[in-house]
Amino acid sequence: MLKTASKTMRSRMLVALVAIATSLGLVTVVGGAQAAARIGGTQVGLEQFWINGCGMPKVKVRAWKRPGNYKTVIMLDGMRAQYDYSGWEINTNIQEMVRSGVNVVEPIGGPASFYTDWDAPSNFNGQQYRYTWNCAITRSLVHALDRRGYRVGRSRKYAIMGLSMGGNASLTIGAQNRHNFDAAGSLSGYNFLSAPGMRTMIRLAMLDVDPKPWNVDSMWPIWGLQWFQNDPMWNIGNMHGMKIFVGSGNGLFGRYNALPNVFDDLFQGSTLEFLAFTQAKAFQAAAALSGLPVMSYDAVGTHSWGYWQDMVWNAKSRGFFR
Template sequence: MVAAVVSLTLAGGAVAGAGPIGAPVLRAPVGGYQELVVPSGMGPIEVQVQWAARGGRSALYVLDGLRAPRDHSQWTSDTDVLRQFAGDNVTLVFPVGGHSSFYADWYRPSSTNGQVTPYKWETFLTGELPAFLARYGVSRTNNAIVGASMGGGAALTLAAHHRDQFKFAGSFSGFVNPTFPLWNEAVRAAMWDEGRFNVDDMWGPAGDPAWYRNDPTAQAELLRGLPMYVSAGNGLPGAPDVPYGFGNTVNAMTLESMAAAAAGIFRDRVASLGIPARVDIVSGTHTWPYWGQAIATARPMILDALGAH
């Protein structure tokens, strides 16, 4: 039997413990989370979990951005999402890692940075992780999935191809149309800059079927009937940008302008197909405070879709 390594993180420190899968779930207090180490084909994956407030079975998977750290989810450090959902009857699931992965199953390991094991994040998020969480009473079929930046497009893609698992999907400043002309080169440049990853090892060259499979706009028909929230900023900075400095803000303005364009393309595509989706273009840049605001906006929609009030 595989053991789950669990540590309980509190404001006053950490208490470690371990128990077999299937043991009673430990409940994290308000603002806290547990760290699970989940076996996968990529090796052990850390997952931060805030359990449902009243033992509910539904779950919200929350995906990081391109710079996903190795030791924690930026959602838990850079937003107040734990507090937002602390009283809700839904388990929050924060996979740790996935740096420059687009949370996809790659063709092969990246050939430009010495990666040994290929990313298989779709397999993990839709197979290995839900099977692991099921032993703790979490449903495999009543889940929602959202993400920021890199994780936004991935959230819609995973929901499109796994409708039996996900009942809601949300993208916050996601690049939801990567097959748009030359945007594959923008993805290439971003992944090279962030870890020297080779996009050809992920989805092949431009035009490869994997690009279209991982493009939510191209796969829009598969999203029909799924409650969705897509948001992006207009690229104009505001008070939340001040702590990040001028250089970071300029970069965040540029990235968000691209995300807004992609959101507009997605909005027009689903509208042409008669597929309902809420798409908001709001004030802001490609920065964590705005994504904290976006998930707050999405929260009532998520709870409604999951019946998790």
């Protein structure tokens, strides 16, 4: 009897909270089947291939190319990257850029990797090999794309963009490999990794990524120089002459926050995005002081795919890939 009453009370509280959120304009109902319809939707120039993992298992890559396109962008995934498809293909339509000038390349896998070369395998979850994602992207992937004719446009260089952990990694990889990249974008990325408290925040986030938990000290030692070497803030000096795009939401609910996800969005998406927002603003302020122009995009929204899709299309419409 008590259990039934408790369940009823929780249900009523849920209904009440959703009703309040809806009345305040915090929740917008969107189609729940959006993600499932993405894969296979764009077949223009689609090819799949594998690249050397630099000591990791081979990395699967799915890419879209069309003759005459003026740019190729490498799109990096987020913390919960899967091994079947990139989250970009599952959850967005950015592959459609191939129809209007931009080739799209999506390396697959690497959950919690930060797309960097780790010091050691993660000993918390029995990882069998050391992540070497920086090598895989800057050497194996770039060389494979060169051989397949993806180095296009006037500059003959690539663009690189990513979301969340892939965002800050994109800025760092681009800045440290200027011979291959002339444009880099961070979407809800953590662009000031060496800021006070960030090591703890990253540590806690990685404990909850499957196959969990991941040990951040296996990635970069707690007081190691890697925290600075992989920090976009400390790489601003190498970004002059590049196109830089920084997008983030403000943590408030917007058009892509659907009813079924309201609690995840509130307790995870809002918190993560507000952190990314503060990091974006700190990075932009430091860039301005150093004379580095930054193309920015501020959204009313949380840490979720709809907003990242909009950011990519916004960058394209403003000439970021030109």
